[in-house]
Amino acid sequence: MTAALICEDLSVRYPGGNTPVRNVSFCVSAGECFALVGGSGAGKSSIARALLGLHGAGAKITGALSLNGQDMSRASADAWRRLRGRGVGFVAQNPWSSCDPLRPVGDHVAEAWRCHGLPVTWQAIAKALTALDIPNVGSRQRQYPHTWSGGMLQRASIAAASALTPPIVIADEPTSALDADRAQKVLDALRALGCAVLLISHDMDLVMRNADRIGVLYQGLLVETDTPEVLLKAPAHQETRRLLGALEPLPPRQAPANPTPLIRLRDVSVAYKRGQVQALKPVDLEVGEAEIVGIQGASGSGKSTLLRLVMGLEAPSRGSLWRSEALTPRGALLPIFQDPIGSLVPHWPVWRSVAEPLLAKNQSRRPVKERQERALEALNTVGLGSISPDARPSELSVGQCQRVAIARATITQPALIVADEPTSALDSVSIQQVSKLLRQAAEKGTAVLLVSHDKGFLNRMADRTISLGG
Amino acid sequence: MGYGPQQVRSRADIRARGGLLTAAFSRLFQAVLTALAASVIVWSLLPLAPGDVATRVLLARGVNDPTAAEIAAAHDALGLNNPLPVQFFQWLGHVLQGDFGQSFTSQASVTQEILERLPATLMLLGLALVFSVVFSVILALLAAAYQDRWPDQLIRAYTQIGAAFPTFVFALLALTFVVVGFQMGQVLSDVTWRAALIPAFIIGLDRAASWTQLLRAGLLQAMNSGYAEVARTRGASERRILLRYALPNAILPFLTAIGVSVGALIGGAPLIEAIFTWPGLGAYLLEALSARNYPVIQAYVLIAALSYVTAAFLVDLAALLLDPRLREVGK
Incomplete structure (x- = not known):
């Protein structure tokens, strides 16, 4: 059996001397699912681009590269173009930005043929979409991408990527825009194609469940390659162990019994424009001291509106809202946001961001030195003792920024932390760290209100979860 | 779009078409409102102009030293004694019939001269x-x-x-x-x-x-x-x-x-x-x-404003046809 992909001693060098991929060798057999994992900057995407011949005119590729037995090491731009779609398929990270917003989904699939000047019938498109479990193809393929759900649109992208039955499909983080259930469905669809799959992901859980073999990338080097079972049992490299850390279950948690209530919403709803736009359907919510409460819902279900109600930034249109005295002082209710980097002042040293709530607590202004010490302490508790407290957010990774944000939200030991999708921008290792830190905050008596679209994440984290109907 | 039997229309398809029509009508309504607002501003050039309008009109007609009686008669004839809103609608009524009044300088019909x-x-x-x-x-x-x-x-x-x-x-x-x-x-x-x-x-x-x-x-x-x-x-x-x-x-x-x-x-x-x-x-x-020939200026400015409103409306329509996201119902 010929290998779908052989990659020998592959290096990618950019004009500035930046070498994101160094001497990487691996092969993917026909029908195999090979996963490349690694943190950000490990070189995953550079490899994917090189394997598609899309590394850009400036980049220099060395090493041997063969796809389906065809040597592509010195292939011309035109040879690459003819190969793409036919010899190698590609599924991108975000299904919506993969589709031309001005054309219906059916057109997006038809492009697979039309790009190569091949004739295409609507039956062929319908067949490709039906094969990926998309119902009512006849009418659905005339709809526009923005009206489709992410999971379904990603399956349509897979249909387009595999339309000309390439022997191998490269999928670059194909599920990071989806929650766990939908992610698995997309992966199943990918595997059901029967072709070889090169899966690029940071989601160790997904990779362990779906890949036949896993290659671990670290700073442009392939440091370890083996089956999931072997890697799980005997990880050789520290990076493998770091990535596998994301799979450890969270320590068991005892939900507080009969906690003192902090905030209570009864039948609260919000409507705009004289009731024409229902931003939040009637909801009951109670959060007590040291509780972790999850709020789950699709986009548009009113999650953010509910958070603004809790934070007192918005008044309910109907229903009653009661807040405990404990939430009255400034700094007793602190938020954590979805975009960690955007939530920190870019030109402030991180210690200043962390110490900011100390100033908002109606306390006399403490001397800089003391605030710096408190910030350092807080950074230590979130495991960032090793970074410079004078670093700016741009010097940190996204995961580190979110831990800085948690340090800021916990420094005053507030009564309630409100976290809006705190993990959706993070890789699985950082998700694990952030989850642990939020748990720790709850152990110390701070209630956590956790909003997420990901049911699985809330099930692991929260004492109880309420769902907002879409 | 080149595939699929054209006569089959899904419910979503019909709704999308309804969305297109609704959106187009709402753009048309906006365009008419803008045109109306523009015409108010254009019309107000005349009452806001310095000096008495009737005197100017009489001067334009060659009456160099109008008497008080002549001016009063001109006021009556030009409807200048009516409240301003009534004057506006009278003016608008004339404009809609293609009548921009008489030129202050040549006394010919402004419409004729413009055409x-x-x-x-x-x-x-x-x-x-x-x-x-x-x-x-x-x-x-x-x-x-x-x-x-x-x-x-x-x-x-x-x-x-x-x-x-x-x-x-x-x-x-x-x-x-x-x-x-x-x-x-x-x-x-x-x-x-x-x-x-x-x-x-x-x-x-x-x-x-x-x-x-x-x-x-x-x-x-x-x-x-x-x-x-x-x-x-x-x-x-x-x-x-x-x-x-x-x-x-x-x-x-x-x-x-x-x-x-x-x-x-x-x-x-x-x-x-x-x-x-x-x-x-x-x-x-x-x-x-x-020459401060206001009827001519009014006519020209209104033509420019209406061309702008029409062009903006046509661009809006083109955008609606091009971009499906703009014809979402209820957004």
């Missing part, structure tokens, strides 16, 4: 608009296709210079070197398409500069977008990505810019017409401005 000169201006500006759209689309496509290579650099130099100089610089240069120097065209123009060619070309070249910049930037952005990149991985050629993906996506902001410029085009016409001695509305307006 004599309007075709020449429309011819020049229409041709100029076609030129500028054609130039900017072709140049922007070339620049995007040859990004950072010499065609792109040449086109960028042109757009910089074109955007930096006022139109009349080119007009003067063209007049001096092309028209007079090479004996092409006629300086004292007749209203023929051939005579309109060179002035329209100059206006078009000038307008196209900033539009080319805009469209080129849009094209390049679209060519680096996620969907263009995915199309590349499907084996699409760069030409296909440019024409099939980038152009439709980049054309929307471009169309908006054109719609906005139509008003400016008409407002700037007098200058160009003066340079090329084009017998359009331009000279007529300049004369009216210096």
